[in-house]
Amino acid sequence: MTDALLTISDLSLGFRGEAGFAHILDGVNLTMRPGEIMGLVGESGCGKTTLARAILGVLPRAALELRGGAIGFRGTDMLADGAAQAAIRGRRITFIPQDPFSSLNPVFTIGEQIDDLMKWKSPRRGEGGRWPALLAPYGRSRRAADRAAVIETLEAVQLPQPERLLRKYPHEVSGGQRQRLMIAMALLPEPDLIIADEPTTALDVTIQAQILGLLRRLASERGVAVMLTTHDLGSAWEICDAITVMYAGQDVEAAPVTEFFRAPAHPYTNKLLASLPDAEGGGAMTGIPGEVPDFLAPPPGCRFAPRCERASAACATRPAQTPRGPGHLVRCVHPVAAPVHAEAEA
């Protein structure tokens, strides 16, 4: 995988609290290629937001306990090299938050917030220099070029009257517009990867598709890779190139989108697909009996085993990623054999 953009290998981490150690991510493997749009799918509480924040390096430090593994981004070891990670954050990797309502600072104009972003993260910014970070000058020519890029990008995300918008405060703008703004802000530093953490859950159902479509189009046009975390397989199907499914902090299956829907191999993935019609809007997969395991005392091996009718004693050891087809990897001792849909239709 020499051409990989992002490589996560055997990432294990959790949080230490009063109740003990909550083992959130357990040996997660994941690979993304440049320009790829990848859906990170799972129920809420499956660790996908934790994974997204681990890549960004914004997990709460006080309680965080790293158990092992690595996050590689274009050859940089993100967990080992704090300075390199800080340089990448907001520049090579940007972020679209879950809740556009509370993610903008309420007491500054949108323009001022974008200004600060551009001052620090514009692609036209030179590296370091002799100035102490906070006093670094913001040259006039760069400011003008940045300004032009801001207007161009705001138009690209179809925000009307960008000049006026910049003078407004966040509360004066609708939720959909704010999420377009977040997309624009994620694109402005011209990153290689955008991490979009459930970017549409806080929005009206009617505009969710628009926002995702916009994200998909702009990312493909500009060659930016997107990691989209979602609990909604439907939207993943519409905009993603590839899908990785997580269950209770473990990656269970990864495949290109067509292969994924044609031949899901992991029992959990199959259940997920089977329960699709019931899963509208809500985060819980109602169709699967049993409960998501407790992170404080997770079952050994495959964490889905307690809910899985195919489980055996062998499942107490976590299986390695096994290739099932081109780019199709599954972690299961008893994978589902043939395409389910074909069988069902027959």
Next chain:
Amino acid sequence: MRRIEIILSRLLWLIPTLVGLVVVVFFIANVVPTDPARIIAGENATTEQVEALRAELGFDRPLWEQLGIYVRDLATGNMGRSLYTQRPIADDLAHRLPATLELTFAAIIIAIGLGIPLGVVSAVKRNSLTDQVLRVLSVSGLAIASFWLAMELQMLFSTRWGLTPLNGRISGFGPDEITGFFVLDSLLTWDMESLGGALLHLLLPAVTLALPAAATILRFTRAGVLEVINSNFVLYETAMGLPRGLIIWKYVLRNALISTVTQIGLIFGVLFSGAVVVEAVFDWPGLGTYAVQSILQSDNKAILGFTILVGVVFIVVNLIVDILHTFIDPRTLK
């Protein structure tokens, strides 16, 4: 515009509050049937002289009528004559107001300069040793009697070490008066000697006064920062890689200050309460010493005038705070 509406509605409330204050204070000052005419006339006055004076001053009329006369006079800026200085009380107060305001402003600048940065540090390093020490200091700052602190500082810095002047506002004549604020006046007249003197005289009283206010501001700022530091916009700003210093000192602080600013009225109250006694200790020729002297003279009218003036200053400060609030938090204008 919304901002003007807010200001106008506050200004409208000012009138009934002030009238109420005058009535309350007037009756408080007259609950006990003392005989001010006898005090004014002196101990050797005959009964006829006292009666004449009583009639002249209007003390023989019913209380509500006296109130009416007082309010009517007050409307024209007449608060009566001070027993102590023998001058019109309104003039005395006007003359002394700048001294108290200068002291209070100096204190509030010190209090903000200490309280806000330390509050932020305390919150950012929550539960660290620094935080613990700052918290102990801030609780202590609120528990010290300011007149006692004033005396102890005066004893150490002035009497024992001779580092600061013992009392008063200035040695010598001071700058030519333009505004009555000595620091400002000496800057306007470029009188460096007076400036140095004025600042040196200000130092101890202002610091004494500032400490409890700084403690209050520290506590509010700390609480405010803690409230916003885990909010989504901080997570977003961090995830977008903005420098930590920018996030804390610009984005977090502005949000945290909203709660602090709304409490400036309260902080001003802490300062003004302190000023009365601190002025007395440092012989600062402001409203506080005037009030204390009036107390010693049992000069009801002077105390009445003082109380009403403080009420007006207070209401104006709160009005300014409300206006400031609309600037610092745009959501109030929604």
Next chain:
Amino acid sequence: MTGLKRLLADRAAAIGAGLIAALVLVAILAPVLAPFPGDVSEFHLTERLLPPDATHLFGTDRMGSDLFSRILFGARITIAIAVIAVGVSVAIGVPIGLVAGYYGGWSGGLLMRASDIFLAVPQIVLAIAIAQTLGPSVENVILALSATYWPFWARLVYAETRAMKGQVFIEAAQALGASDFRVMVLHILPNIASAIIVRTSIGMGATILTAAALGFLGLGAPPPTPEWGRTISEAREFLPEAWWYAAAPGFAIFLVVMGFNLLGDGLRDILDPKIRRGAK
């Protein structure tokens, strides 16, 4: 009981509670603890202004009286003033706030406007005006403080009651036919009690400071009452030589106010985790 345990588990609150317990104990046992209980009124001119030593732990004052004994007896005055003044303020402020908040309307608004008038001036200024008119005595200090502090409780209870009124369980109680009095006393009051308790603890500290300031200004009890604020003002003319004279009562005030503030903070954290604001 768990409440008390949690309170004592909080170090600051435990220290606060300890300081207050010590104050109460000292006030009660003053005649037993004081080495020279007679020195509240007696003087010994040959022993004026002696520095602290084994006989006179805190030294002696300008009349030759033992400062340690006087400070111990001063604790009684401090407690009496704080407890009665705050008690009266609560007794006036809480019902007013409750009624104004419960019924609302223009009469409720009017009550709150009245309390605003009292809040328009720093408390010490009004207290000075009142204490001055009435003449210097402990009773008058208590009266002046009560008359100026009740609006704080009225405001607090008003705001809390209004917030409480919209709650489902209050509406349910009303729908079940409970009388207004019953709803206020049995349903609203218990739910806002924690806020009142926190405010009261911090109010005690503030009241003690104001009372001491009044004493310092000569508006408190006349000499030879061993009131702390007055003792400090007596000490003024003997500084810096007789440093102990002002130090002892100053520290006594500091420790007691600190005790109430720490306890108030601790109570706030335990009773009302929502309001983790600064000094109220």
